[in-house]
Amino acid sequence: MNLTKTFSVDEIGLLLNALQFATTKHRNQQRKSREAIPYINHPIDVMMTLWEVGEIREISTLMAALLHDTLEDTDATEIEILELFGEQVLYLVQEVTDDKSLPKQQRKLNQIESASHKSVAAKQIKLADKTCNIHDIAYLPPDNWSLQQRQDYLDWTIKVVAGLRGTNLALENHYDVTLIQAQTMLSSNVS
């Protein structure tokens, strides 16, 4: 891995564009936690996990991390992403987007079944995404989630992550450590 890689002006411009696009698309959304945290914090956390923990230096992966929830949760279209950010980024975002026409339980099952078939970059994004989510489920839980729902969520990510392993050891270890912390947090939580 080349950690001394330099980025071109075009690459930095694209990354900044992706940040602006995602911020605009998620502008009216907040995480469902007690503190009203702007939704955009989540894609930024995912990107920073890839950058700092995974030492990912592929600009397309970092851009797709910023955009990873735009197709699923905003009015962003595939055409917009294609025109602004190109085919590679669109494919990556599509790979990490659930089919919203399916019922929630089916989507959760599909994530378990499809994880091992994804590209390396999509697996890295999903590893970082699941890690950020279990951290938030433990420390900034959605207001209306019971303890059981939070525990079920952690258990489900274990099954998804099983299909993502062999991709980036640092990201996988970071997930494992975060999972133990989250489980400890939930088991000490009575409400």
Ligand code: ZN
């Ligand atoms: Zn996400």
